[in-house]
Amino acid sequence: MDKYKCIQIVLKEKFLGIGSKNTNEIEQTLNAWYAKGYRLHTCSILHTDSKGFAGGDRLVATCILEKI
Numbered sequence: 001m002d003k004y005k006c007i008q009i010v011l012k013e014k015f016l017g018i019g020s021k022n023t024n025e026i027e028q029t030l031n032a033w034y035a036k037g038y039r040l041h042t043c044s045i046l047h048t049d050s051k052g053f054a055g056g057d058r059l060v061a062t063c064i065l066e067k068i
Contacts, residue, residue, distance in 0.1 A: 003067050005038060011059040026061055038065035 009026055030040055042064040049057055 001067065004041065005033065005065040007033070007063050007065065009061045009063070011061060026063075030063070030065075033065050037068055039068050040064075041066040 007029065009029055011023060011025070040063060044062050046060045046062070047057060048060060
């Protein structure tokens with residue numbers, strides 16, 4: 001059984017306004033892993049620019065989870 005897991009979650013910028021439109025995805029993902037016996041150990045956020053059709057910036061949350 002693995003002691004640590006590494007997951008990444010991409011947060012998308014709202015089309016209008018400020019902030020991310022799917023921050024609850026982090027909460028849901030962490031709660032699901034907690035139910036499997038993991039807790040958040042470390043989390044970092046990386047800002048990326050998107051040049052695609054819809055544009056908008058992206059934030060990538062990289063989370064390290066530790067088996068408890």
